[in-house]
Every structure is written in structure tokens, then in C-alpha cells.
Amino acid sequence: MKSIRYALRIFSLACFVAISQQALAINIFTCEPEWHALATEIAGSEANVYVATSANQDPHHVQARPSLISAVRRADLVFCTGGGLESGWLPVLLSKGSNPKVQRAPGLLLAAEQVALLEKPVLLDRAEGDIHASGNPHVHLDPRRILIIAEKLKDRLIEIDAKDANGYQKRFDAFHQRWQKNIQHWEQQAAPLRNTPVIVHHRSWSYLLDWLGIRQVGELEPKPGIPPTPAHLASLISTTQTEHAQLILFTRYNGDKAAKWLTQRSDACAVELPFTVGGDDDSASLDELFSRLIDALVTTQTNCKKSGAHD
Amino acid sequence: MRTQYFVLGAAVAVSAFSYSEKTSAMESVADFNPAMSVIFDGLYYHDNVDGEGPDIIEEHNSALHSHGGHDHEHGELERGFNLRETELVLSGSVDPYFDAWLTASLSSEGIELEEAWFRSNSLPAGLQLKGGKFLSGFGYHNEKHTHSWDFIDQNLAYSSLLGDHGLSGTGLQMTWLAPTEHFWQAGLEVLQGSELERFGTQLDAADIADEIAAEFDPNGTGEFSEEELNLGIPSGPKLGVAFLRFGPDIGTEHALQLGLSAAHHNAMQSFHEEGTDAFVSEGAAHIYSAQAVFKGFAKSAFGKGSYSVQGEYMHFTSDQTATFHTNPAETGLPLALKQDAAYAQATYGFAPRWQVGVRSSAAGFNGSLREGNDSEDIQTSRQHSLALTWDATEFSRLRLQFNHNDIAIEDDNGNAGREKFNQVMLQYNLSLGAHGAHTF
Numbered sequence: 001m002k003s004i005r006y007a008l009r010i011f012s013l014a015c016f017v018a019i020s021q022q023a024l025a026i027n028i029f030t031c032e033p034e035w036h037a038l039a040t041e042i043a044g045s046e047a048n049v050y051v052a053t054s055a056n057q058d059p060h061h062v063q064a065r066p067s068l069i070s071a072v073r074r075a076d077l078v079f080c081t082g083g084g085l086e087s088g089w090l091p092v093l094l095s096k097g098s099n100p101k102v103q104r105a106p107g108l109l110l111a112a113e114q115v116a117l118l119e120k121p122v123l124l125d126r127a128e129g130d131i132h133a134s135g136n137p138h139v140h141l142d143p144r145r146i147l148i149i150a151e152k153l154k155d156r157l158i159e160i161d162a163k164d165a166n167g168y169q170k171r172f173d174a175f176h177q178r179w180q181k182n183i184q185h186w187e188q189q190a191a192p193l194r195n196t197p198v199i200v201h202h203r204s205w206s207y208l209l210d211w212l213g214i215r216q217v218g219e220l221e222p223k224p225g226i227p228p229t230p231a232h233l234a235s236l237i238s239t240t241q242t243e244h245a246q247l248i249l250f251t252r253y254n255g256d257k258a259a260k261w262l263t264q265r266s267d268a269c270a271v272e273l274p275f276t277v278g279g280d281d282d283s284a285s286l287d288e289l290f291s292r293l294i295d296a297l298v299t300t301q302t303n304c305k306k307s308g309a310h311d
Numbered sequence: 312m313r314t315q316y317f318v319l320g321a322a323v324a325v326s327a328f329s330y331s332e333k334t335s336a337m338e339s340v341a342d343f344n345p346a347m348s349v350i351f352d353g354l355y356y357h358d359n360v361d362g363e364g365p366d367i368i369e370e371h372n373s374a375l376h377s378h379g380g381h382d383h384e385h386g387e388l389e390r391g392f393n394l395r396e397t398e399l400v401l402s403g404s405v406d407p408y409f410d411a412w413l414t415a416s417l418s419s420e421g422i423e424l425e426e427a428w429f430r431s432n433s434l435p436a437g438l439q440l441k442g443g444k445f446l447s448g449f450g451y452h453n454e455k456h457t458h459s460w461d462f463i464d465q466n467l468a469y470s471s472l473l474g475d476h477g478l479s480g481t482g483l484q485m486t487w488l489a490p491t492e493h494f495w496q497a498g499l500e501v502l503q504g505s506e507l508e509r510f511g512t513q514l515d516a517a518d519i520a521d522e523i524a525a526e527f528d529p530n531g532t533g534e535f536s537e538e539e540l541n542l543g544i545p546s547g548p549k550l551g552v553a554f555l556r557f558g559p560d561i562g563t564e565h566a567l568q569l570g571l572s573a574a575h576h577n578a579m580q581s582f583h584e585e586g587t588d589a590f591v592s593e594g595a596a597h598i599y600s601a602q603a604v605f606k607g608f609a610k611s612a613f614g615k616g617s618y619s620v621q622g623e624y625m626h627f628t629s630d631q632t633a634t635f636h637t638n639p640a641e642t643g644l645p646l647a648l649k650q651d652a653a654y655a656q657a658t659y660g661f662a663p664r665w666q667v668g669v670r671s672s673a674a675g676f677n678g679s680l681r682e683g684n685d686s687e688d689i690q691t692s693r694q695h696s697l698a699l700t701w702d703a704t705e706f707s708r709l710r711l712q713f714n715h716n717d718i719a720i721e722d723d724n725g726n727a728g729r730e731k732f733n734q735v736m737l738q739y740n741l742s743l744g745a746h747g748a749h750t751f
Contacts, residue, residue: 054563058612064751065566065606066494066558073437073488084746088705091748095410098488100433103407126706225704227613227663253612255663 026161029071029102031080031090032059033277034140035111037286039079042153042171050075052093055278058253059085060130060225064092072097075107076160079153082110083117083137106159112137114152115145118206129223140276142207143183143290150175182287187212190294196301197243199236199268201228201250201259204275208293217243220250220258228258240266246301251275269304271296345403345411348744350458352395354388360732362390364716367730371692372719373471374627374648374678375509377581394418396457398425400747408433412445414456426479437488447478448486448498449552449572450623451602459749461619461658461668463712463738467694468652471674472598472625474508478574481506482548494558494568504550504576510598510627511550511576516540519582519591527589527637540591541634541642543578551575558751563608568751570602579629581648588638592646594631600624604751613663614702622655626677633682641683650678650689656696668698675719690719690727705746710738 028049030036036051043049050071053062059081072078072093080086094103101107117135121128139145154172158165190212198209199218202225209216218239222232239245240262248259248270259270273293274283283289358364365388370376396416405411414426428443446454452469454477465475482502489495504511516537524535554572561567579596583589602623609616631646654672661667671694678689698712714734721727 052563056610057563057608061612061614063566063606063608064749066496066556066568066751067492067560067566069496069751070488070491070494070558070560074490074492087746088748092750095430095432096439096488096750098432098434098437098439098486100435103432126704130704253610255611 026077026157026164027075029075029078031078031086032140033279034146034286034289035079035081037277038146038150038153039077041175041286042150042168043157044167044171055274055276056252060088062086062089064089064096068093069096072102073099075099075102077107077109077156078102079109079111081112081137081139083112083134083139084132085112085137106156109153109156111149112139114149115139118210119203129221130225136203136206138204139207141205141293142211143179143186144211145207146286147176147179147183150179178287182290186290186294189298193294193297193301196247197245198247198249199240199245199262201248201254204251205249205273212294214297217245220248220254220262233258233261236262237265240268246304247271247297249273249297251279267304269300271300273297345401346745348400348742348747350398350400351741351743352397352458352738354393354395354463354736354738355391356388356393356734356736357390358732358734360730364388364732364734367718367720367732368467368470368692368694368716370720371467371471371674372690372721372727373509373675373692374629374650374680374689375472375512375581377512377514377583398456398458400744402745404432405429425476437490439486439488441484441486442482444481445479445484447480447500447502447552447574448484448554449473449478449500449574449598450554450600450625451568451570451604451621452623453477454750458740458742461656461666461700462670462696462698463710463736464696464714466654466656466670467672467674467692468623468625468654470509471650471652471692472510472627474510476508478507478510478552480504480550482550493560494556496554496556498552498554498556500550500552501548502550502552503547505547507550507576510574511579511596512581513578514540514542514580514582514591516542523589523635523637527587529637529639539635542580542591542593549577564610565608566604566606566751568602568604570600572598572600572602574598574600579631581631581646588636588641590633590636590641590644592631592633594629594646596629596631596648597627599626606751609660611663614660614666615663617660617666618658620655620657622653624651624653626651644683645681647679647681650674651676664702666700666702668696668700670694670696670698672696690729692716692718694718706742708738708740710736710740712736712738 026043026047028039028043028047030039030049031052033051033055036049039049052068053059080090119136150172154168157168194213195215197215197217200216201220218236220228222229245268248262248268250259251273263270273296274280274289277283277286277289283292399415399417402412408431409429410432411429412426416423416425426445428441428445430441431439448454469477480502482500484498484500486496486498505513520535520537524533552574554570556568556570558568576596578593580593582591600623604621606619627650629648633642633644633646636642652674654670656670658666658668673691673693675689676691680687695715696712698710700708700710702708716732718730720730
């Protein structure tokens with residue numbers, strides 16, 4: 001009898017510890033690694049930040065696997081790109097997650113809805129490929145937009161979890177300061193890239209190019225979301241010549257086949273870039289990601305010019 | 312009839328709405344509510360048994376085989392070109408408390424309502440309530456819509472126990488999702504259970520009575536009333552389903568889901584003809600099922616390197632009583648039915664946008680039909696399938712499938728036999744409209 005009472009006491013204590021631990025820390029569900037990094041930055045290391053995808057997965061094509069549903073069930077905040085990027089899986093997570101808190105604001109924060117979007121389509125027709133109705137959703141590659149999103153995230157965290165408001169504000173202020181310096185530094189570093197004509201695999205780099213004043217003159221995909229075809233690639237040979245394209249940008253999950261094919265038939269050089277935090281060994285944080293992107297672009301441009309002059 | 316008008320009305324309303332939205336404010340189309348899509352599905356079919364393939368499979372030796380049940384009103388496959396169901400899907404939020412979904416199947420014969428349900432999204436504690444007409448959460452494959460199948464046709468195990476369209480019905484479903492790191496979901500359903508194709512099938516008593524009068528004339532008067540069949544008054548709810556699913560978090564590149572389900576029907580009916588005799592029986596029926604699904608996700612785009620493996624095992628039993636027998640001495644005799652069915656399948660993305668799938672299904676094993684002291688074994692039917700799929704985009708797909716069938720049949724004299732034959736199908740499947748999100 002005594003042992004049963006003892007066991008019960010231990011059990012209730014364990015339950016209490018488990019529940020109170022869960023209740024103390026805020027649970028944030030993020031869809032992509034860049035938002036995982038930003039949420040960790042603003043919410044601090046005590047927050048439980050869950051990320052749904054890894055850096056080298058294409059966020060357009062992710063399955064609503066059971067563990068994601070469970071993670072949404074426990075979330076206080078769902079923080080994703082939005083703008084249609086996750087339309088194949090996020091709606092399932094939200095509807096199956098049985099969590100009324102995250103169905104809409106403040107529990108649901110979509111980055112693409114917080115900033116102005118590029119490439120808003122004039123004609124909404126699927127014959128034009130996988131076009132997102134509200135515009136290009138890949139907003140995380142513009143650090144100025146990241147800053148706006150970080151501020152919105154801070155506001156949401158304070159709204160959801162007011163007791164920790166000071167912490168969120170403090171961490172955001174520190175990030176804000178550091179990030180503005182970073183932007184200045186990166187812009188200086190990337191100055192030689194201004195007006196450089198480039199070809200991209202998919203329209204994933206539009207915000208980076210827009211920020212740095214790089215000119216996009218072609219896409220390896222014939223239409224967004226349609227893999228490169230031989231006929232389309234062949235047509236790009238003349239584009240690279242007439243537009244003097246110097247760089248071809250792609251990320252790991254695009255595969256290097258199409259980019260390599262075109263570099264062999266033109267003066268342009270292919271450069272593999274991390275698409276998000278964790279995309280390669282040198283981009284473990286948001287700061288490192290942008291440093292790495294700019295470094296890779298500048299270095300490839302410099303080396304490419306040299307070898308070009310060599311010919 | 313009323314449903315048809317409702318569906319038509321809804322479709323017209325939505326298309327008018329979409330038109331005005333498009334012309335006035337282009338950017339708001341992203342937030343379009345309700346989302347609408349039309350699924351086009353057609354195929355070219357061929358077999359080496361003079362087009363009898365679908366009939367042979369339908370009539371395979373099974374403990375659930377009965378004459379005079381509710382047949383689903385879809386056209387059978389013919390050799391040559393076939394237009395399958397064209398589906399109209401509407402879904403969206405009703406208000407902050409409910410989502411709703413409608414699937415109507417359109418054909419030249421009319422409109423049929425396949426699904427029409429609402430689901431709560433504001434209940435606390437991980438609870439969700441779904442109501443209306445919906446696909447049951449039984450098993451794994453059962454809830455999948457035809458256009459998200461990995462093969463063109465239904466697997467033989469499901470066809471045998473649940474019917475080509477699976478287990479669905481009108482009623483309520485309650486699910487509970489545990490607040491745990493790993494996925495634990497439990498669900499309970501109470502369904503009317505009166506429109507089932509195989510498991511839990513209900514007889515059309517008037518038709519059966521006419522057939523008995525014409526062929527057996529037990530009263531010697533040429534007349535026979537349906538009351539003489541002594542079937543229970545068909546009222547519901549008659550079907551209960553329970554399921555439990557578990558999916559551990561094993562990282563971003565793999566996913567596993569295990570499940571157990573049970574279905575109970577309290578008044579399954581069947582009609583049997585045996586030479587000069589015929590009888591009608593009724594009683595409770597059960598299916599127990601275990602499922603496992605494992606998927607690996609590719610790091611490259613367009614599915615190259617992605618794979619999936621899934622399997623389900625089902626065990627069916629039913630204890631019925633002959634409520635009417637043309638030989639009056641045998642009325643009241645107990646009838647025990649049982650059989651198992653299972654399938655396993657695997658898919659692999661061998662190139663961007665290309666997928667190959669293999670599937671093996673079997674039905675009828677461990678099966679028997681025991682009537683009083685007489686027992687008859689059910690023979691096992693098997694099907695092996697190979698499918699090659701090309702996804703042009705997320706919205707269009709072509710699929711080529713080959714089936715080798717080894718089907719146990721019974722001829723008109725009750726003699727067991729086997730039919731071995733092949734089937735080839737080439738299918739297109741297009742989705743026009745909203746970007747559909749797919750469940751795991």
C-alpha cells in the first residue's frame with residue numbers, strides 16, 4: 001500500500017515537472033531553416049524551436065509527415081514562408097494539427113505576408129508554370145526584408161508570451177544593431193557584383209539579386225517548376241552571349257547537370273550556393289549564410305574573369 | 312435529386328465568384344475560398360480475357376461475396392478508352408470554427424455525391440470532430456483519394472474486403488491527437504453503414520424477394536414477400552470504426568507510420584444460391600487491420616531518389632444466421648464467414664518526375680464459409696502489379712500499369728477454378744484548379 005502511494009507521488013511529481021517544463025518554454029514551429037535560425041535568435045535559447053525541413057530539401061515539395069502534425073499540435077507559434085511556397089503541405093499540418101492557436105494570427109506568422117513581394121504575376125495561368133499568385137515567396141535572401149520580418153516576429157512573440165517581453169525586445173535590439181552593420185558590410189563587399197548579368201536555375205535568388213543590383217538575364221527552367229529541357233538550354237547559349245552572362249546560380253537540390261552543361265558551351269561560370277542556413281558547411285547561421293553567398297559570388301566572378309581573359 | 316441541384320448550384324456560384332474575383336482583384340486569388348478543383352481521369356484498358364478482367368476480379372472467390380448487394384453506380388472498365396470519374400472538389404473554411412469539403416463525381420449519367428463533410432478546427436485538447444459523408448479513417452490507404460493513389464486501380468485486398476471505393480459512410484468521427492513529440496492519434500467513428508459495397512453490405516430486400524419468387528417459388532404461389540426474409544429492419548447507425556496511429560519523429564528525411572484499426576458492423580447481410588437452394592443471412596461482422604508505411608524523401612528536386620514502402624493486413628470475420636432458407640429446415644442455421652487479405656507495395660523515384668511502383672496483393676487466404684456443420688474453404692486470389700508514372704507537374708500525370716492476376720473463381724455449378732490473366736492500363740490524371748495539399 002505504502003509503495004503504491006509512493007509510486008503515485010513520484011508519478012504525479014514527474015507529470016508536474018513534465019507539464020511545467022512544457023508550459024514554461026514557448027514552442028515555435030518553423031517550416032524552413034532560415035526561420036528556425038531567426039526564431040532562435042529572437043526567442044532565445046530557452047525556446048523550443050522546431051524546424052520541418054532540412055536545408056537541402058526543396059520546400060515546395062515536402063510531405064506532411066506525422067511527426068510534423070504532432071509538432072504543430074504542440075506549437076504556440078507557426079512561423080513559415082507562406083505566399084504559396086508550402087501550399088502542398090502546410091494546410092494539411094494546420095488542419096490535422098488540431099491546434100486552434102495556430103490557425104491564424106497571432107499564432108500563425110507568414111514571412112511573405114510581412115514584406116513587399118517581387119514578381120507579382122500579371123497573368124495567373126498555370127501554363128506559365130508554378131507561379132505563386134501573391135508574388136515570389138523566397139523573401140529570406142534579402143537581409144533588409146529579414147530585418148522587417150524579425151521585427152514582426154518580435155511583436156508576435158510579445159503578443160503571445162507577454163511575460164517574456166523584455167527578453168524578446170532585448171534580443172531583437174541586439175540583432176537589429178548587428179544586422180544593420182552586417183548589411184553595410186555585405187553591400188560594400190558585393191559592390192563589384194552590381195549590374196553583373198547572371199542566369200539562375202529557378203527563381204529562388206530574385207531577392208538576393210534585387211538587393212545587390214545583380215541582373216537576371218535567364219533561367220535554366222523553361223517555366224518555374226519545370227525542369228530544364230535540352231531545347232530551352234540550347235536557347236540559353238545565345239542568351240549568355242548576347243547578354244554577356246557571367247554566372248549561373250544553382251543550389252544543391254537543383255542538381256548541377258544543367259548549369260554545368262551551359263558553362264561548357266558559354267563563357268559563364270556555374271556557382272553552387274547554399275539556399276538557406278545549413279545549406280553547406282560554411283553557412284551554419286544567418287550571418288554566415290549571407291557572407292558565404294557574397295563570397296562565393298564575388299570569388300567565382302573574379303576567377304571566371306581571369307580564366308576568360310586567359311583564353 | 313436534391314443533392315444534385317445543390318452541387319450544381321454550388322459549382323455555378325463558385326465559378327461566378329471566381330470570375331468576378333479574377334477581373335476585379337487579381338492578387339486576392341491566392342486567398343480564394345472555397346478552393347475549387349476538377350480532377351480529370353481517363354484510361355486505355357486492355358486484358359487478354361476478352362474484356363472480362365474486371366468482372367472476374369469482382370466475382371473472385373471471397374467470404375464477402377453476395378448477390379444483390381449495393382453496387383456502386385460506376386461504369387465498369389471496357390477494353391479500349393474509358394473515362395473514369397470526373398471529380399469536382401470544393402473545400403475551404405466555413406468560419407473560424409469549421410472547414411468543409413465536398414467531392415462530387417460527375418459522369419454522363421449524372422452527379423453522385425462522394426464526400427460532403429465538415430471538420431471542427433477550434434476544439435481544445437487536440438480533439439477534432441468530423442461529420443457528414445466521408446472516407447473512413449480505417450486503415451492507411453482507405454482515406455486516400457483516387458488521384459493520389461500510386462496505382463491506377465484499387466489493390467485486391469481492399470477490393471475484396473472493402474470494395475473499390477473503400478470504407479465510407481455518413482456519420483461522425485472524433486479524433487484525438489496526443490500532445491507528444493511522436494505522433495499518436497486515436498479515432499472513433501460512428502457511421503450509418505447502409506451503403507457499403509463489400510464489408511457490411513446490405514441487401515435490397517425487395518429485389519431478393521422477387522428473385523426468390525421467380526427462381527425458387529418457395530410458397531408455390533409465384534409470390535414471395537420481402538417480410539418473409541425476416542431481415543432486421545435496416546436502421547442505424549450500424550458501423551463503428553476505431554483506429555490508432557503512431558508516427559515517431561525520425562528526422563526530416565524519413566517518416567514511419569504504424570497503425571491498428573478495427574471496424575464493426577452490426578447487421579451485414581448476404582444472399583447465397585447453392586444449386587436448387589438459396590438463403591439469406593444476417594449478422595455482425597468485424598475487420599481488424601494492421602498497417603505500416605515507411606517513406607524516404609529525396610534531397611534532389613522532382614522526387615528523384617524518393618521511395619516508399621507500405622503494407623496492410625486485414626482479418627475479416629462475420630457470424631450470421633440464415634433468416635430465410637428455401638429449405639425451411641435450415642432456416643436459423645448459423646453461418647460463419649472469415650477470410651484475410653493483405654497487400655504490400657513499394658515506389659521509387661528513379662529519375663526526376665519518374666516513379667516506378669510494384670504491388671502485390673492477395674485476398675481469401677485463411678478463408679472459410681461454414682454453414683451449420685458444412686465448411687467450405689475460400690481459395691486465395693492474387694494480383695501482382697507494376698506501374699510506371701510520369702508527373703509532368705504536380706497537376707498532371709501519366710501512368711502505365713501492368714497487372715498479372717491469378718484469381719480463384721467458382722463456376723455456376725459451384726466448382727472451384729482459377730483464371731490467370733493480364734491487364735494493361737494507360738491513365739491520365741489531371742487536376743484543374745486549386746493547388747491540392749496531400750496528406751501523408
